[in-house]
Amino acid sequence: MKKFINDPNDVLPEMMEGYLRAYGDIIERIEDYPSVVLKDLDPGKVGLIVGGGSGHEPIFIEYLGKGMADGASQGNICAAPSPDNILAVTKAVDRGKGVVYIYGNYSGDCMNFDMAAELADLEGIKTATVRVTDDVASAPKDRISDRRGIAGDFFVMRIAGAACYAGYDLEDVKRVADKANANTRTMGVALTPGTIPGEKPAFTLGEDEMEIGMGLHGEPGIRRDKIQPADKIVDQMMKMILEDLPFKKGDDVCLLVDGFGATTRMEMMIIIRRVSQLLDKEGITLHDVKFGNFATFQEMAGSSITLMRLDDELKKLYDSPMWSILFGQKGFSTHK
Amino acid sequence: MKTLTAAQAKSMMIFVSAAMVEAKEIMCEADRNIGDGDHGIGMAKGFGAALQELGNQDFTDVYKVFFTVGRTMIKEMGGASGIIFGTLFFAGSKNVEPATEIGIKEFTTIFEKALVEIKAKGHASVGDKTVVDGLEPMVDAMKKNAEKDISFEEILKIALDAATAGMESSKQFVAKFGRAKTLGERAIGYPDAGSVSLTLIIKAMLDWVNKQ
Numbered sequence: 001m002k003k004f005i006n007d008p009n010d011v012l013p014e015m016m017e018g019y020l021r022a023y024g025d026i027i028e029r030i031e032d033y034p035s036v037v038l039k040d041l042d043p044g045k046v047g048l049i050v051g052g053g054s055g056h057e058p059i060f061i062e063y064l065g066k067g068m069a070d071g072a073s074q075g076n077i078c079a080a081p082s083p084d085n086i087l088a089v090t091k092a093v094d095r096g097k098g099v100v101y102i103y104g105n106y107s108g109d110c111m112n113f114d115m116a117a118e119l120a121d122l123e124g125i126k127t128a129t130v131r132v133t134d135d136v137a138s139a140p141k142d143r144i145s146d147r148r149g150i151a152g153d154f155f156v157m158r159i160a161g162a163a164c165y166a167g168y169d170l171e172d173v174k175r176v177a178d179k180a181n182a183n184t185r186t187m188g189v190a191l192t193p194g195t196i197p198g199e200k201p202a203f204t205l206g207e208d209e210m211e212i213g214m215g216l217h218g219e220p221g222i223r224r225d226k227i228q229p230a231d232k233i234v235d236q237m238m239k240m241i242l243e244d245l246p247f248k249k250g251d252d253v254c255l256l257v258d259g260f261g262a263t264t265r266m267e268m269m270i271i272i273r274r275v276s277q278l279l280d281k282e283g284i285t286l287h288d289v290k291f292g293n294f295a296t297f298q299e300m301a302g303s304s305i306t307l308m309r310l311d312d313e314l315k316k317l318y319d320s321p322m323w324s325i326l327f328g329q330k331g332f333s334t335h336k
Numbered sequence: 337m338k339t340l341t342a343a344q345a346k347s348m349m350i351f352v353s354a355a356m357v358e359a360k361e362i363m364c365e366a367d368r369n370i371g372d373g374d375h376g377i378g379m380a381k382g383f384g385a386a387l388q389e390l391g392n393q394d395f396t397d398v399y400k401v402f403f404t405v406g407r408t409m410i411k412e413m414g415g416a417s418g419i420i421f422g423t424l425f426f427a428g429s430k431n432v433e434p435a436t437e438i439g440i441k442e443f444t445t446i447f448e449k450a451l452v453e454i455k456a457k458g459h460a461s462v463g464d465k466t467v468v469d470g471l472e473p474m475v476d477a478m479k480k481n482a483e484k485d486i487s488f489e490e491i492l493k494i495a496l497d498a499a500t501a502g503m504e505s506s507k508q509f510v511a512k513f514g515r516a517k518t519l520g521e522r523a524i525g526y527p528d529a530g531s532v533s534l535t536l537i538i539k540a541m542l543d544w545v546n547k548q
Contacts, residue, residue, distance in 0.1 A: 083410060111420075
């Protein structure tokens, strides 16, 4: 795999050096971990920490901002951060009101964040945890708590960030983030694998094949098929998303189309066009559209479609002002 | 040898940690078959840090030795294996009364507590192709013999045989956790890398006892 790297062992420290050059006015690094916090934290608010393995950029570092996350705790590539790493970030963002942890539901992340929560408790910092479980393909609905978190992370983290900024207390931030998660569904389809620098591709897919429901790290999906026209692929993904919640006529939804790293914006527009047609047909109102690279895996190609159903509270929080590294510069509200 | 003093525990864990750093490539290879091949890197990092921590301290409490190894691994490794292998030493050595020496029974209890906590944290059972495939039969075998009048050499031999048999049995399983999960049936025929590491740890303990 051709990549802009020097030594595979230096990828993470060199990435961090780059991030700090690019955003050093906004973020600071925590110890020598690939973890960062906002320099300017508003006093008296609940802290929001997001995290997981590195290698999925822009998540998690670029999710920092006002009305978004205060800190990102990251481990090695595709490996959870250690409890001590998470604790250090926790101490940096706590303003006496407690800290919410939001991360995708993967066993390594769960174990390390749980232990960090115990350590934080010993230091007198209250924490609450929300695990994102938006990936419809990763487990049946009767085992919804086994589902993994993928691109839907964005919506849950955004809602929680907005709630922190609005001055919600710890319990209420958790409540509203849980609600966002409960109303968020994602389906992905993989076209080509991603490669961790210095390693073999994470999985193999034939030139003419796609796998519906495959996870970001190559976790098996629901089925492997011959590649089909975009509309046919989107129709299958949307059917599973709509039936799962289920989304109904009259619902207001936010849409997020993720490109996994390598999918072009041209293709994303073709997907957005089809999703909109299907939502129109169902009588579901599209409140907002986000597209681009969110939860990626290196040069992986494919796409996921995420819908979050809004109620009045979620809508108000979602529409509140924000800026983030991912969406824009400080001083501008680039949302909507 | 029927008791283990704090100084002996330190010497043993220094020996084990050094052996595990040496075994980096073996662990990577075990992981490369059905995972992403980085298991040995994390384990070598964790045990390498433990080696340094142990060298910096004098111990009068046996449990503090195991606590230091486990806590250092949890801090330095990250990922699922940091918690799991850190817990192997940490679970049975935290929140216990200090002891200048321990016997076979107490030594067995360390692993028994580790098994309970690893299963609770990881939600894995025997047959899921995880370290539990080796650890559970190992703890069962140790418990069966812990009340008998036997030596550390004997109990570690029993532990190693059971852990090795468990590791061998993991070859027939489809993985329920970790990267190997993506392979489905293709994981059959390869042992779980964590089970391999467990046998290496116990083997190194036995080697140390045999040198005494």
